Structure formats: structure tokens, C-alpha cells
Amino acid sequence: MVGRQLNWDEYATAWARLHGGFDPRAAAPVVRAWLRLAYHLGYVLGRLRVTPTAVTVAGVLLCFCVPLVVGRTPNGPFWAAVFVLLASVADSVDGAVAVATRRTSRLGYVYDSVADRLGEIAWLLAFWLLGAPGPLVVAGGALSWLHEYVRARAVSAGMREIGAVTVGERPTRVCVALVGLLVAGLTGLVQADLAAGTATMAVAVWVLLAGFGLGHLLSAVRRTLLPDAAPGAPE
Numbered sequence: 001m002v003g004r005q006l007n008w009d010e011y012a013t014a015w016a017r018l019h020g021g022f023d024p025r026a027a028a029p030v031v032r033a034w035l036r037l038a039y040h041l042g043y044v045l046g047r048l049r050v051t052p053t054a055v056t057v058a059g060v061l062l063c064f065c066v067p068l069v070v071g072r073t074p075n076g077p078f079w080a081a082v083f084v085l086l087a088s089v090a091d092s093v094d095g096a097v098a099v100a101t102r103r104t105s106r107l108g109y110v111y112d113s114v115a116d117r118l119g120e121i122a123w124l125l126a127f128w129l130l131g132a133p134g135p136l137v138v139a140g141g142a143l144s145w146l147h148e149y150v151r152a153r154a155v156s157a158g159m160r161e162i163g164a165v166t167v168g169e170r171p172t173r174v175c176v177a178l179v180g181l182l183v184a185g186l187t188g189l190v191q192a193d194l195a196a197g198t199a200t201m202a203v204a205v206w207v208l209l210a211g212f213g214l215g216h217l218l219s220a221v222r223r224t225l226l227p228d229a230a231p232g233a234p235e
Helices: 008-018 029-047 052-069 078-099 106-130 134-156 170-190 193-227
Strands: none
Touching: 008 029, 008 078, 029 078, 029 193, 052 078, 052 106, 078 106, 106 134, 106 170, 106 193, 134 193, 170 193
């Protein structure tokens, strides 16, 4: 028998504890709807005894499909966008399964973070295959990785909250990848060479948002941790 799973209010309270106190019930309507969808899917999968790790692995595999299909046919970018969307759903649902079934763990958190970074590498690789410049693609990946690294190190240093919700967060990267691939597909149907320019623009937007987000996060981390600095410690 599957143990009693959390209802929505219990789930939202538990989810908030794991996300720096951010209550999904108080989120914007679109965000709240997305999180409720993830909860319901996670609830069903939990009843079916699907583990959070299995959902995480499925999400990574879906991400790996993005660069594999992006250039195979003229419709490749559209299929790649579908895989990005499915992967993003899996990324939300694995955590929902863990919370709803009371199976959250520190190891699962690590797995989820690694899966997110691998997925973003796959998406950026797809843009490179479409014609985006390699240095720009590398910059996008590096800034996104640094954003998550700074937050992780700040938490290990004593920051008890998420610090700040920036324009460079994971949902933003999902949106840029999804919209960028869809637009690249549309422009590619008009003229094949236009897909490369669209891919370049998408990665440029990724880099700009990641850069602004990193600056915002660094400022928030400094405000949070500086009062606790030892006397005479360098700022």
C-alpha cells in the first residue's frame, strides 16, 4: 500500500520549506497553476509508485533528445522545443513526487541539480548546432552555472533564504530555450539561413538575462551575508 500523500495545502507548506520560504499559494497565477499541475502529476505518479529519481532520469533523457533532433529535418527545432517542454515538466514533477510522497532527500536534491545543468548544456548545444557562435554558447552555460554555484555556496555559508528571485533563474532559461527553438523553426521554414541568426539571438538573450541575474544575486548575497562577516574580514 502507498502511504497517505500530502494534499495541496500540506504540499505547498512543505514545498515552501524547501524553496527558501517561497509559498506557491502566493505566487503569480501562472506560476501557481504550473506548480499545481506539477503537484497533481506528482500525486498520480506517486500513487503508481514511480520514484522521483526515475522522473529525474526521464527528464535528462528528454533533454538529450533536443540536440539529437534539432537539425535532422526542417521541423527539427519544433520537435526540439517539444522535448524542452516535456523535460521542464519532468523537472517540476520529480520534486512534486518527492514532496507529495514524503521522499525528499539531500541526495535527490543533488541529483536534481546535476540533471538541470546537464539539460541546459543539451539545450545550448542544440542552439550551437543551429548556428549560434560557440563562445556565446559557452558564455551562456558558464553564467547559468555560476548563478547556481553562487547560490549554493551562499546557502552553505549560512544564507537561509534563496537570496533573490532573479531574471536568470531556471524558468527563464526554459522559456528562452523553448521560445528560441520555436522561432528558429519558424524562421528556418522561411529561409534556412535565418535559423542560425535566430539561434544566436536566443543565446544572446540567455547570456544577457543570466548576466543580469548573476549581478542581482551577488548583490542579494552580499546584503544577506555581510552583516555576519567577522570584524576586519575583507568585504
